[in-house]
Amino acid sequence: MTIADATAAHRSEDGAAPRPDGAAAPRLEEITSANLDAALGIRVRPDQEHAVAPVVKSLAEAYVHPGVAWPRLIVDGGRPVGFLMAFLDIDWYEDGSEARSGLWRLNIADGEQGRGYGRFAVESVAAEIRRRGGSELYVSWHPGPDGPEGFYRGLGFRVNGETSGDQTVGVLDLTDGADPGSRRLPTGA
Secondary structure (H helix, E strand, O other): OOHHHHHOOOOOOOOOOOOOOEEOOOOOEOOOOOOOHHOOOOOOHHHHOOOOOOHHHHHHHHOOOOOEEEEEEEEEEEEEEEEEEEEEEEEEOOOOOOOEEEEEEEEEEEOOOOOOHHHHHHHHHHHHHHOOOOOOEEEEEOOOOOOOOOHHHHHHOOOEEEEEOEEEEEEEEOOOOOOOOOOOOOOOO
C-alpha cells in the first residue's frame, strides 16, 4: 500500500487525512466570502515580510489571473494557519513556448511555523499539479541567509540557474523516475 493509498483509505468526512494521534490533518479551503477575513488575517513573522507579499496582494493577483492562480487557505483544526497560491499552466516566457506550474506564494502564520504546514502546502500543490498531468513544480525565493532556500532545498527542489526578477528559481521533479538520490515529495502527497 502506498502513502497515497493509506491516506485515501483513512480520510475523514471533510476530506482531511487523520494524523497518527487521530486528529484531522491540515486541509486546504478555497477562498470564499466565508473565509476571506481569515485569509487576510494571515501574517508571517515580521522578519519575513520583506521576502513574501501579503495575502491581500496575492488575492488581488488571483483576481487578475483567474485562469492561472490557485489561492487556498490552510486550515488546521478549524483555525487558519497559512495561505498558499499556486500558478497552474502559466505561459512562463510569455511567448507560448513553455507552460509551467508551481508555488507562487506561501505564507505560514507567525506562531504556526515549524509545524509542517509549509511541507503540507508544497505537497498539496504537488498533488494538484500531478492531478493535472504536470511533472515539475517550480518555486522562486529571495536568496540570502534569511530566505527560504534551505526549506525548499530540504524538500528536494534544485536550483535550475534561472532567476525571476531578483529571485532564485527552483524546480522539483514530480515524476516517479526522478533521480533516486534526490529527496522528493512522495507520489500522491
